[in-house]
Amino acid sequence: MAHRIFPQEEYILKGHAACPGCGATLLLRYVLKALGPSTYIVIPACCTSVIAGPHPRSAFRVPVLHIAFAASAAAASGMVEALEKLGKPANVVVWAGDGGTVDIGLQALSGAAERGHNIIYICYDNEAYMNTGIQKSGSTPYKAWTTTTPTGNPSFKKDVPSIMAAHRVPYVATINPAYPNDIIYKLRKASSIRGGLKYIHAFSPCPPGWRYDPSLTVKIARLAVETGVWVLYEVENGKFSLTGLSRNLLKKENRKPVAEYLKLQGRFAHLKQEEIDEIQRLVDEQWRRIEEIVAEHGARAKSV
Amino acid sequence: MSKLLLTGNYAAAYAVRDAEPDVVSAYPITPQTPVIEKIAEFIESGELNAKFVRVESEHSAMAALIGAASVGARTYTATSSQGLFYMYEVIWWASGARLPIVMGIVTRALGPPWNIWSEHADFYALRDSGWNMFFASSAQEVYDFTLVSYRVSENPEVLLPTLVGWDAFEVSHTYEPVSLVEKEELKSFIPPKGSWKPLLDVGEPGSLGNLAYPEEYIKVRFEMRKASERARRIIEESLRSYSSLTGRRYWFFDCVYCEDADTVFVIQGSIFGETLRAVEELRSRGEKVGLVKVWVYRPFPYEELGKAIEGTKNVVVLARASVFGSLSPLGSDVASALKLRGASARLFDVTVGVGGVDVKAEDVIGIYDKVRVSGESSFWWVR
Ligand SMILES: Cc1ncc(C[n+]2csc(CCOP(=O)(O)OP(=O)(O)O)c2C)c(N)n1
Ligand code: SF4
Numbered sequence: 001m002a003h004r005i006f007p008q009e010e011y012i013l014k015g016h017a018a019c020p021g022c023g024a025t026l027l028l029r030y031v032l033k034a035l036g037p038s039t040y041i042v043i044p045a046c047c048t049s050v051i052a053g054p055h056p057r058s059a060f061r062v063p064v065l066h067i068a069f070a071a072s073a074a075a076a077s078g079m080v081e082a083l084e085k086l087g088k089p090a091n092v093v094v095w096a097g098d099g100g101t102v103d104i105g106l107q108a109l110s111g112a113a114e115r116g117h118n119i120i121y122i123c124y125d126n127e128a129y130m131n132t133g134i135q136k137s138g139s140t141p142y143k144a145w146t147t148t149t150p151t152g153n154p155s156f157k158k159d160v161p162s163i164m165a166a167h168r169v170p171y172v173a174t175i176n177p178a179y180p181n182d183i184i185y186k187l188r189k190a191s192s193i194r195g196g197l198k199y200i201h202a203f204s205p206c207p208p209g210w211r212y213d214p215s216l217t218v219k220i221a222r223l224a225v226e227t228g229v230w231v232l233y234e235v236e237n238g239k240f241s242l243t244g245l246s247r248n249l250l251k252k253e254n255r256k257p258v259a260e261y262l263k264l265q266g267r268f269a270h271l272k273q274e275e276i277d278e279i280q281r282l283v284d285e286q287w288r289r290i291e292e293i294v295a296e297h298g299a300r301a302k303s304v
Numbered sequence: 305m306s307k308l309l310l311t312g313n314y315a316a317a318y319a320v321r322d323a324e325p326d327v328v329s330a331y332p333i334t335p336q337t338p339v340i341e342k343i344a345e346f347i348e349s350g351e352l353n354a355k356f357v358r359v360e361s362e363h364s365a366m367a368a369l370i371g372a373a374s375v376g377a378r379t380y381t382a383t384s385s386q387g388l389f390y391m392y393e394v395i396w397w398a399s400g401a402r403l404p405i406v407m408g409i410v411t412r413a414l415g416p417p418w419n420i421w422s423e424h425a426d427f428y429a430l431r432d433s434g435w436n437m438f439f440a441s442s443a444q445e446v447y448d449f450t451l452v453s454y455r456v457s458e459n460p461e462v463l464l465p466t467l468v469g470w471d472a473f474e475v476s477h478t479y480e481p482v483s484l485v486e487k488e489e490l491k492s493f494i495p496p497k498g499s500w501k502p503l504l505d506v507g508e509p510g511s512l513g514n515l516a517y518p519e520e521y522i523k524v525r526f527e528m529r530k531a532s533e534r535a536r537r538i539i540e541e542s543l544r545s546y547s548s549l550t551g552r553r554y555w556f557f558d559c560v561y562c563e564d565a566d567t568v569f570v571i572q573g574s575i576f577g578e579t580l581r582a583v584e585e586l587r588s589r590g591e592k593v594g595l596v597k598v599w600v601y602r603p604f605p606y607e608e609l610g611k612a613i614e615g616t617k618n619v620v621v622l623a624r625a626s627v628f629g630s631l632s633p634l635g636s637d638v639a640s641a642l643k644l645r646g647a648s649a650r651l652f653d654v655t656v657g658v659g660g661v662d663v664k665a666e667d668v669i670g671i672y673d674k675v676r677v678s679g680e681s682s683f684w685w686v687r
Contacts, residue, residue, distance in 0.1 A: 038506050042371065055516035055524070063504040065374050066513030068393050071367035074359055078327055078368030081355040082377035085326045090506050108367070111360030 006184065007033040016059035018051040021214025023205035023221060024124045025051055026177040028095060031122060034187035037062060039091040040079060044072040044105060046097035047131045047206075048124075070104045072096050073112035076119045084118075091120060091191055098125040098139035102160045113167040113197045120190050120198045123160065126206040134209045142282065143275055145211075145267040152270060161201045165235045170196040173234040173243075176203040178221035182232065182244050189234075203230045211266025220264055228255040228283050231290065240297050242290070250291055258283050310482040312475035315443040316382060316408045316468070317342030318482070319450035321352045322490055323406075324497075326377035329357035329368040333387040334420045335472040336410045340382060362391035366398060366405075373403035374512055376502030378454070382408035384472065386415065388426045398465045399434030400528070401512055404457030404500065405465040407435075408450065411573070412472045413626075413659040421660020422472040424572065425625040427601075428633040434528055436466040436535050437602040441576040443480040445599070446470045448552060451485065451494065455542045458495045462535045464528070469601075471624075472660065474574035485550060493549055536603045556605035558597040559612050561587060565594030567618040567672065570609075570638050572598050575622060575656070575663040582668030593672065598634065606641040613638075614647035620675055622668070624657045631682055655684040 011032035018025040024047060032039065042065045043049055049066055053059040067075045072094045080092040096105055101123035112119060128146045129135040135148040139160070143152040165172045170193050173186045190198035205221050207214040224230035225245050232246040242250075249255050258280045262268040271279075310318060316339045320328065328347070330340040346352040357368045362383050369379040383391060388409060398405050409430075413423035430437065436456055438449040446468060453466035470476060485493070503512050516524060543554040561583060562568060571579050576597050586593045596613065598605075613619055619642065623632030631639065635653030642649055652675045657663040671685055 037509075040375070040504060040506065050515055052511060052514045055511075055514050055520050058509075058511035058514060060511065061509055063506055063509045064511035064514065065371060065504055066511065067367060067370065068363075068397050070363055071370070071394055071397075074361075074364030074367035075371035075374075077357055077359070077364070077371065078329060078373075078377075078379075079371030079375055081357055081368075082327050082372035082375050082379075085355050086376060088375070088506075107360060108364050111364055114360075115358065 006180070009033060009036070011037070011061040013059045013061060015053060016051050017053055018047070019208055019214070021207040021217040022051070023177050023203070023217050024048060024126060026217070027124055027175065027183065027202050027204060030177070030180045030183040031093070031187055032060070032062060034184040035091045035093065035191055039093055040065065042067055042072050042076045042079065042092070042094045044096050044100040045069040045131065046100050047126070048095055048097070050131065069100055070108060072100060072105055073108040073119070073121060076121070077112045077115065077117045080117050080119055092118070094119060094121040096121070096123055097130070098123055098127060099129045099137040102138040102158045106160070110167065113164060113169050113199070116196045118195055120187070120200065122200045122202060124202045124204040126204040126209055128209050130206055130209045143268065143271060143279065145270060161199065164199040165238070168238065169199055171198040171234065171236055174201045174203070174230070174232055176221050176225055176230055176232060177205070178218050178225065179232070179244055186234065209267070211269070212264055216264055220261065223256065223261040223264070226256045227258045227261045228287055229258055229261050231286070240293050242294065250287065250294065252284060252287070255287070307481050307483050309479050310443050311338065311477050311479050312440070312443040312446045312470045313338040313410065313477065314342050315447040315482050316450050317346065318484060319447045320380045321346045322485065322487060323451055323454045323494055324352065324378070325354050325380045327355045327357065327369065327372035328380045329359050329365045330381045331359055331362045331365045331383070331387060333384045335412060335476045336382045336384045336387070336408070338476070339408055339410070343380070362387040363394055366391045366394040369405045370394060370398050370401060370403060373405050374401065374502065374504045376498070378497065379405050380407070381405070382410065384410045385412035385426045389414065389429070392429070395430060395435070396433050397513070401503070402463045402528070402531070403465060403503070404463055406450065406453045406457055407465065407467040409467055409469040410472055410476045411469050419659045420472065422474055422574070423624055423626065423658050423660070424469070427469040428625050430467065431602055431633055434464055434532060435602065436462070436464055436539065438466070438468045438599060439572045439601055440468055440470040440475065441573050441597060443475060443478070443482050444552070446475065447482050447484065448546065448550070448554065449599070451490065452542050452546050454494050456535060456539050458500050459538045460500050462531055462538050463500060464531055464535060469573070471574040483550065489549055493546065532603050536605070539600055554599060556600040556608050558599065560595045562594040562596065562612060564592055566592045566616055567620060568594040568596055568613050568616045569668065570596045570598065570619060570621045570634065572601070572634060573624065575624065578663055578665045579622065579668050582665035582672070585665060585669060586672060591672070604637050604641070606644050609638065610641035610645035610647065614642060614645045614649065616649050618652065618675060619649045620652040620654060620671065622654050622656045622663070622671070625655065626658050627655060635682070651681060653682040661687070
């Protein structure tokens with residue numbers, strides 16, 4: 001299959017301003033390899049506004065529109081319509097952080113999804129507002145330390161992929177930088193689906209924000225999947241399927257204990273044993289729901 | 305040249321139809337709604353070949369145009385009041401990114417309390433944003449300035465967005481005969497599509513709006529300032545050329561009975577009619593009064609306006625905006641124009657017609673009588 005030939009071209013150049021071990025930059029590198037040079041990116045306020053490098057140069061080899069925090073999905077809507085009207089088809093990609101997606105940008109994202117613009121919207125989820133110094137976002141996990149939740153986040157992570165699936169967009173998927181082939185495969189698929197917004201939610205480890213050594217990014221990313229904290233899946237035209245390693249994790253005994261994932265990160269260092277147990281219970285509960293969804297989708301597929 | 309009976313809002317929509325934008329995006333708000341409804345009709349009937357993005361907010365309306373214009377599309381939107389303020393963040397993004405977007409502002413008061421009638425506080429709030437700003441006082445002027453806006457904005461020496469303001473209801477919903485320009489004639493007036501280079505293109509990857517360190521930022525802003533200075537000349541040239549195309553005489557402002565006047569009123573928008581009636585009434589009493597209607601608000605014609613009124617004894621600005629703790633924006637600008645020329649005229653800054661209150665000729669005469677006896681140079685006129 002074509003996606004197995006890993007693209008050699010680089011679209012992120014030397015001299016970008018990301019921290020060492022930045023998961024977001026790894027992800028974007030693979031995303032651009034998958035999509036190629038005929039791609040416009042729209043970036044709201046977030047770490048990537050800085051990673052791109054200072055004006056008047058850019059560390060990205062594709063055209064980039066930097067835009068106000070809440071505006072990315074709307075800017076992409078206008079851009080994709082204009083390109084269509086001007087007869088210049090190309091990929092239009094939003095690349096936004098979790099804050100710019102699940103919080104301030106959600107209204108514009110919802111509008112763009114409902115209107116069905118041909119956009120690939122990617123949220124790189126580093127689970128806090130990193131650009132402004134690690135404050136809680138609507139995507140911060142339960143109990144995680146941030147500078148505005150110094151004793152641990154009391155609320156639960158907002159499930160935006162489900163919200164997007166409820167918009168009946170043609171494609172929703174999750175990705176993780178430990179699985180580059182999966183990223184290439186899913187992004188190529190998203191790009192091949194014309195008409196409608198494609199929503200991709202990316203696991204994006206962040207060494208300074210999550211307080212771990214930069215050498216551990218890929219290890220933590222892989223552990224997130226292996227412990228079942230992060231689930232790899234796609235929802236294609238409403239049909240849910242687990243993908244990659246996550247396909248084998250329905251049975252609890254196949255999943256590693258979440259403690260293995262938590263213990264590597266300073267943001268969870270304050271957790272007591274009962275809190276770790278509680279997080280384990282929440283992850284198990286999540287997988288119980290996935291089991292129901294998978295069973296229901298299987299039954300639906302059979303009845304067709 | 306065809307003539308139609310149009311409201312100010314429909315006049316805007318007809319101008320947009322004639323300018324043939326590629327992308328229109330808008331969110332409804334009273335009293336702007338008929339503008340976008342009419343444009344939607346033009347698009348759905350095939351009279352205008354454009355994409356209409358029906359966004360979920362004004363913030364998104366402007367953002368969509370920024371996205372569209374950054375890849376080279378000609379664009380339009382219109383809004384009012386709360387909608388404009390909801391859009392405010394991205395209005396600065398449009399000008400800072402140097403995108404030739406055109407927008408209509410149907411001026412309306414801001415809440416609370418809710419009020420849908422005219423006031424210019426929303427319009428004036430954009431005065432430092434880098435947009436070129438016209439103010440129309442009739443449906444004809446709405447049509448004319450909207451067309452002129454495209455020529456100004458898309459001039460490669462300018463590349464700044466342009467907006468046209470007009471009063472809620474008094475202009476937006478009042479029918480007047482409007483002369484339209486034939487499409488063929490417009491071809492020589494509005495630049496052909498593609499006369500400016502899109503800022504973003506996959507063939508030549510670059511980026512728009514990324515982080516600029518202080519030394520770079522000030523250079524970007526300085527370039528913008530130079531463009532805005534050039535816009536002054538381009539606006540003058542465009543208005544001249546439009547005047548010779550249509551026979552309707554436009555400049556930065558209109559000056560009526562100015563030659564021998566010792567008192568001049570300075571206004572914007574639809575109060576022109578009643579103010580003119582007052583001026584004529586006062587003239588018939590033998591008073592030497594004149595009237596200036598400001599058409600181009602940004603870049604402000606300090607030099608030209610200062611020159612036109614520096615010889616008078618009294619300058620009375622009638623500004624339609626709630627202002628607190630300062631002169632009105634129009635009053636401050638006129639004061640600057642006088643000061644820059646070292647003129648000795650006395651300035652009166654009068655706030656009138658806020659929240660849609662009618663300004664009648666009798667009010668203007670009352671104000672005239674008051675400024676002659678009173679030492680108060682800045683006051684509100686509340687009947
Ligand atoms: C309207 C507005 N409010 C606040 C900010 C400040 N701000 C810039 S980036 C940012 C956080 C971005 O967080 P996220 O979207 O999660 O991306 P990350 O920085 O984590 O990559 C904030 C709050 C802004 N630029 N605009
Ligand atoms: S703070 Fe985190 S997300 Fe931002 S650049 Fe650094 S590693 Fe990447």
